[in-house]
Amino acid sequence: MSQIRRRVAGAKPYRNYTADTLRAAMAALDTEMSLRESEVNCKVPRATLNRKKTNEKELNKVGRPKVFNDALKEEFVQSIITAAAWGYPLTGLDLSLLVKSYLDRLGLNETRFKGNLPGRDWLKGFLQRHKSTLSVRFSENITPKSRCYPRDIKKILSRIKNYLGGC
Incomplete structure (x- = not known):
């Protein structure tokens, strides 16, 4: 069963207004209109108008925070x-095991992952968010022509050694 969330009919609406509507409501407040009248006329919540009028900081995003920050996700992509x-x-x-080992190494317990192992939905979302740099492909069949020879293995090991700084 997919865990893609859909908006439930009758649920609390968030940002059901456009930037133009908000500007019009704020302009109406400047013309001595009350918050309640501006709310009714422009269909913008009164709390939003009051917050904008008093220049309060923006609220946090609605919903649960992300599992990983953007910099860490970029490190996963580069890996x-x-x-x-x-x-x-x-x-x-x-990839799921890579994420699990990272969380285990830091001693973190992510409750959204069963046993700290991300599920198919997280993996699907991760690949969808990074589809410009990552792609899913089928592996090629191994034929006798594509066998690894000792010279190929030495080449690979020398690349790894150069990458690690000549350890």
Whole structure:
């Protein structure tokens, strides 16, 4: 069962107004109209008008905070790209295990993941958000021509050694 959330009919509406409507409501407040009248005429919530009128800071985003920040997600993307460049593309399970090992290493327990292992929905959303840099492909069949020879293995190991700084 998918966990894509859809808006429920009759649920509390959030931002059911446009920026132009908000500007019109704020202009109406400047012409000595009350908050209540401006709310009724422009269909913008009174609390929003009051907050904008008194220059209060914007509220936090509605909903649960993200699991990872944008910088960390970018590190995951770069790790996936690097592994693919080395000739070891990651599968969805590999990516989930990478995230799990990261969380376990930091000693974090993410309650949204069962056993700290992200599910299919998180993986699908992650790939959807990064579809400009990541793609899902079928693996190629291994034929006798594409076998690894010792010279190929030495080449791969020298690349890894250069990447790690000649350890």
